[in-house]
Amino acid sequence: MGRIIIFTGKGGVGKTSVAAAHAVCSASRGRKTLLVSTDMAHNLADLFGIDAGRQTRQVTDHLDILEMDPDWMMQNEYPGLRSALARLVGDRGTISRESDEYFLLPGFENLFSLLKIRSLYLSGEYDRIMVDCAPTGETLSLLKLPELLTWYMEKFFPVGKFMVRILSPVSKYRYKVTLPDRKTMDDIGDLHRQLVLLQRLLQDPEVCTVRLVSLPEKMVVEETKRNYMYLNLYGYQVDRVFINRVLPEATGNDFMDHWREIQKPYIRELESVFSTVPISRIPWYPREIRGLDAVEKLCGDVCSSPDIFNLPAPAHREVYEKTPGGYRLMIPIPGADQSEIRVEKYGLDLDITMGNHLRRIPLPASLSKARIAGTSADKEMLSILFSLPAPPESEMNEESAREEKIREREAKADKRKERIRRFKKANSRGLKEEKESVPDKAEPPAAGSGKDGPES
Ligand SMILES: Nc1ncnc2c1ncn2[C@@H]1O[C@H](COP(=O)(O)OP(=O)(O)OP(=O)(O)O)[C@@H](O)[C@H]1O
Numbered sequence: 001m002g003r004i005i006i007f008t009g010k011g012g013v014g015k016t017s018v019a020a021a022h023a024v025c026s027a028s029r030g031r032k033t034l035l036v037s038t039d040m041a042h043n044l045a046d047l048f049g050i051d052a053g054r055q056t057r058q059v060t061d062h063l064d065i066l067e068m069d070p071d072w073m074m075q076n077e078y079p080g081l082r083s084a085l086a087r088l089v090g091d092r093g094t095i096s097r098e099s100d101e102y103f104l105l106p107g108f109e110n111l112f113s114l115l116k117i118r119s120l121y122l123s124g125e126y127d128r129i130m131v132d133c134a135p136t137g138e139t140l141s142l143l144k145l146p147e148l149l150t151w152y153m154e155k156f157f158p159v160g161k162f163m164v165r166i167l168s169p170v171s172k173y174r175y176k177v178t179l180p181d182r183k184t185m186d187d188i189g190d191l192h193r194q195l196v197l198l199q200r201l202l203q204d205p206e207v208c209t210v211r212l213v214s215l216p217e218k219m220v221v222e223e224t225k226r227n228y229m230y231l232n233l234y235g236y237q238v239d240r241v242f243i244n245r246v247l248p249e250a251t252g253n254d255f256m257d258h259w260r261e262i263q264k265p266y267i268r269e270l271e272s273v274f275s276t277v278p279i280s281r282i283p284w285y286p287r288e289i290r291g292l293d294a295v296e297k298l299c300g301d302v303c304s305s306p307d308i309f310n311l312p313a314p315a316h317r318e319v320y321e322k323t324p325g326g327y328r329l330m331i332p333i334p335g336a337d338q339s340e341i342r343v344e345k346y347g348l349d350l351d352i353t354m355g356n357h358l359r360r361i362p363l364p365a366s367l368s369k370a371r372i373a374g375t376s377a378d379k380e381m382l383s384i385l386f387s388l389p390a391p392p393e394s395e396m397n398e399e400s401a402r403e404e405k406i407r408e409r410e411a412k413a414d415k416r417k418e419r420i421r422r423f424k425k426a427n428s429r430g431l432k433e434e435k436e437s438v439p440d441k442a443e444p445p446a447a448g449s450g451k452d453g454p455e456s
Pocket residue numbers: 009010011012013014015016017018039134135244245246282283284285286287288289290
């Protein structure tokens with residue numbers, strides 16, 4: 001099975017360099033590898049000193065690179081899905097309904113980069129796909145797109161549920177939208193299906209994981225922690241953190257030694273925050289990383305760990321636990337601050353808001369009537385307690401009537417057993433008396449023939 005590894009982090013921390021080192025290292029071990037960039041400010045071609053293009057370019061025997069152009073891909077490779085998306089979000093990225101609500105979806109065209117990554121993965125052409133991303137904010141927006149769009153489509157278009165020709169007449173009344181023609185609706189249905197599959201792929205830790213690149217500097221450390229929290233919120237598995245540009249011990253240069261002392265507490269902080277995630281340190285090189293030779297040199301530090309391409313240990317994602325009055329939902333969001341979290345329930349949607357980030361989690365139908373009884377967040381986990389309403393009185397009455405009937409039936413059966421016991425006892429006493437009075441001739445009465453025999 002192939003692998004997808006996504007590299008993200010603050011601007012300029014070394015994402016492209018680290019992703020490239022992974023790709024070169026993987027290819028040098030004989031695995032067909034693709035290094036793909038979703039950052040519009042591409043620099044893969046510059047890094048390897050080759051011409052860029054819209055198609056994949058070969059760098060070495062087993063290594064190709066691809067600089068994604070989502071606009072071009074949308075027009076040329078996914079024209080059907082493009083029109084479906086345009087029907088949904090319009091030209092300005094606004095999902096509109098025939099109500100007053102509007103929803104802006106900036107950068108929605110980037111979705112086509114993810115769809116393309118999925119189709120490259122499915123083609124089976126590559127053993128490993130390394131994804132070099134834009135800085136944190138844009139990458140988070142990109143990674144939450146599939147789930148967000150799927151939610152909106154399910155909410156406002158009856159996709160994947162019914163056939164459009166049956167629904168068209170009722171859609172306007174029921175869903176407050178006028179459904180497009182059948183062809184567009186088929187494309188919307190197709191887009192919805194692809195989005196669902198895309199989410200499943202990207203959130204499957206056996207296929208796709210995320211690696212964070214950080215620096216031992218205050219601002220970068222803070223952003224790395226937040227990034228980690230949000231990635232967990234969206235259900236992505238982070239399986240390694242790189243601390244880049246670590247200064248070596250005793251450089252003999254006061255200025256450098258001073259900076260090394262500044263770096264130390266940040267390295268310690270990263271190591272304590274990411275105590276459950278493998279961490280690799282990358283030294284600060286005396287020159288910039290450019291060209292295949294330089295990337296190969298970086299491989300020694302980036303990929304020195306023997307398990308660098310191994311799958312991470314399986315981690316539990318959303319877990320439900322039965323409680324006396326309902327359920328507890330546990331979501332691993334390390335480092336979440338309770339005061340920053342807002343959790344609300346709308347029907348079968350659970351909205352978790354942290355800062356500017358919102359995640360909508362679909363709840364199981366059994367929680368439709370539940371209400372949120374409390375939330376708590378510790379170092380690793382966000383817990384949401386749901387309480388279920390007590391069953392209505394009519395149901396209680398039905399239930400107690402059922403119990404009463406059972407009790408009556410059992411009492412009747414006990415009575416019957418008692419009568420049989422008494423009858424047998426009486427019979428054996430009678431027999432004994434008869435035997436005693438007429439020892440040789442007496443015949444016992446046939447069971448059930450007497451007046452007091454058990455009811456049939
Ligand atoms: N360990 C290192 N030692 C020295 N220079 C480095 C190191 N890591 C990266 N660089 C240099 O830092 C610069 C930024 O690196 P890179 O382009 O990989 O970062 P990035 O996170 O992809 O940046 P952007 O956010 O702009 O895409 C490059 O010039 C690169 O050569």
